[in-house]
Amino acid sequence: METKKKLKVSAINNGTVIDRIPAGQLFHVIEILGLAKGDFQMTFGTNLESKVLGLKSIIKISDKFFEEDDVNRIALVAPDAILNIIKNYQVVEKRPVVIPSEIFGLVRCLNPRCITNHEPVKTRFTTRMTPGGLVLKCHYCEKETGQKNLQIISNN
Amino acid sequence: MKSLISINDFNKEEMLQVLDLALEYEADTNRQLYTGKVIACIFFEPSTRTRLSFETAANRLGARVIGFSSLDATSVSKGESLKDTIKMVSNYSDMIVMRHPLDGAARYASEIAGCPVINAGDGTNQHPTQTLLDMYSIRKTQGSLDNLSITMVGDLKYGRTVHSLLQAMSHFKPRFRFVSCPELAIPKEYTDFLDARDIPYSQHNMLEGQIDDTDILYMTRIQQERFQDPMEYERVKNLMRLDVSMLTNTKPNLRILHPLPRVKEISTNVDDRPEAYYFEQARNGVYTRMGIITYLMNQM
Numbered sequence: 001m002e003t004k005k006k007l008k009v010s011a012i013n014n015g016t017v018i019d020r021i022p023a024g025q026l027f028h029v030i031e032i033l034g035l036a037k038g039d040f041q042m043t044f045g046t047n048l049e050s051k052v053l054g055l056k057s058i059i060k061i062s063d064k065f066f067e068e069d070d071v072n073r074i075a076l077v078a079p080d081a082i083l084n085i086i087k088n089y090q091v092v093e094k095r096p097v098v099i100p101s102e103i104f105g106l107v108r109c110l111n112p113r114c115i116t117n118h119e120p121v122k123t124r125f126t127t128r129m130t131p132g133g134l135v136l137k138c139h140y141c142e143k144e145t146g147q148k149n150l151q152i153i154s155n156n
Numbered sequence: 157m158k159s160l161i162s163i164n165d166f167n168k169e170e171m172l173q174v175l176d177l178a179l180e181y182e183a184d185t186n187r188q189l190y191t192g193k194v195i196a197c198i199f200f201e202p203s204t205r206t207r208l209s210f211e212t213a214a215n216r217l218g219a220r221v222i223g224f225s226s227l228d229a230t231s232v233s234k235g236e237s238l239k240d241t242i243k244m245v246s247n248y249s250d251m252i253v254m255r256h257p258l259d260g261a262a263r264y265a266s267e268i269a270g271c272p273v274i275n276a277g278d279g280t281n282q283h284p285t286q287t288l289l290d291m292y293s294i295r296k297t298q299g300s301l302d303n304l305s306i307t308m309v310g311d312l313k314y315g316r317t318v319h320s321l322l323q324a325m326s327h328f329k330p331r332f333r334f335v336s337c338p339e340l341a342i343p344k345e346y347t348d349f350l351d352a353r354d355i356p357y358s359q360h361n362m363l364e365g366q367i368d369d370t371d372i373l374y375m376t377r378i379q380q381e382r383f384q385d386p387m388e389y390e391r392v393k394n395l396m397r398l399d400v401s402m403l404t405n406t407k408p409n410l411r412i413l414h415p416l417p418r419v420k421e422i423s424t425n426v427d428d429r430p431e432a433y434y435f436e437q438a439r440n441g442v443y444t445r446m447g448i449i450t451y452l453m454n455q456m
Contacts, residue, residue, distance in 0.1 A: 111259060113257075113258055113259045113279050113280065114258070114259050114260050115238070115256075115258045115259065115260040115261045115263075115264045115278075116260065116264075118258055119237060119238050119239060119264065120237075120239075121264055138260065139260075139263065140259070140260025140261075140263045140264055141259030141260035141278075141279070141281050142162065142259075142260070142281055142282065143259065143281075144345060
């Protein structure tokens with residue numbers, strides 16, 4: 001309960017609150033969204049209690065609204081994340097992230113013989129949900145990588 | 157403008173169009189359709205059959221051929237990137253035929269080049285022109301591609317021709333039998349592929365007893381470097397070896413295919429049997445590659 005109070009204190013006027021980020025993925029999300037480079041006000045908390053995730057992280061960014069395609073990129077590391085769009089201190093929209101059908105330049109191909117690991121080629125994957133979880137298929141070498149082995153390579 | 161990088165780039169109708177063109181070329185091989193065109197055959201790693209059959213196909217169609225088959229005399233040996241090499245070659249030619257040791261190199265090249273690219277093998281990934289010539293050989297010997305029993309033998313894990321042929325034949329209601337040791341078994345993503353399409357298959361550890369109701373026996377080479385234990389290689393090699401004594405109760409239409417080179421997985425005493433088709437199969441490569449060049453030229 002105390003956590004909730006603290007978060008309320010730092011409530012933002014206008015902007016985006018990204019909730020339900022797995023605790024260990026906070027800095028990946030910051031990196032994927034390129035938040036470290038911006039000049040907007042941002043606060044974040046980590047290792048907060050969560051009924052859904054056990055421990056979670058949360059990021060609040062003032063006066064920043066994301067394009068859907070941009071924010072869906074974090075679905076790879078934070079598939080349960082929710083975006084709360086804040087206007088005038090009120091949540092006007094709650095939007096879950098959706099795994100994009102194609103992912104560009106975000107993940108490294110695990111195949112050491114893939115051309116993307118030898119030439120300066122922007123990686124490209126198609127995504128597919130299987131009973132075993134998310135699978136990424138490389139557009140170039142056609143090899144598949146499971147969610148557990150994903151390696152994030154860069155921010156935008 | 158269309159390229160051929162993966163067998164999945166062609167749908168069923170496109171594959172059949174290429175095979176029909178190949179049939180026409182087999183009947184009349186010397187056709188000067190592309191005089192004035194230049195086809196670049198750039199081979200970043202060694203090849204005998206694929207390179208020579210492409211060069212023969214291009215020559216029989218009247219095109220001129222440029223290219224290289226060794227990196228020693230090229231700027232690649234000076235450290236030139238693949239991107240720069242492809243940009244330069246596509247300035248000189250109307251079509252590029254390319255082999256490269258890295259997976260995905262051909263797809264990347266097709267995105268850079270200003271002309272169609274034909275993948276003549278990219279690492280362990282794809283070799284779609286081999287698949288089309290395999291299909292041509294199957295249709296020619298069986299009269300049809302439909303409802304065939306296909307037994308694939310050997311290195312089913314790393315063998316790119318096996319994976320591509322499996323995907324291509326999935327359009328024609330096949331039944332598959334896979335014969336390999338557990339270390340070289342068909343990968344799960346391909347059995348998932350067959351499951352999703354309700355295509356029946358079974359898996360076996362030895363070749364003996366798996367041939368009698370087969371229409372197409374597709375043999376592949378088992379490479380010794382895939383095994384850490386040389387004794388295990390010897391054991392597996394013998395279980396996958398085809399000998400003439402195994403061809404006693406087979407169907408009359410059985411034909412044995414092999415993408416070549418063969419090592420010892422087919423005994424030489426099979427070579428003179430009517431079922432042995434691997435050398436004719438290699439000859440079909442010229443007609444099929446003429447068909448592929450024509451199909452892609454027509455898309456420009």
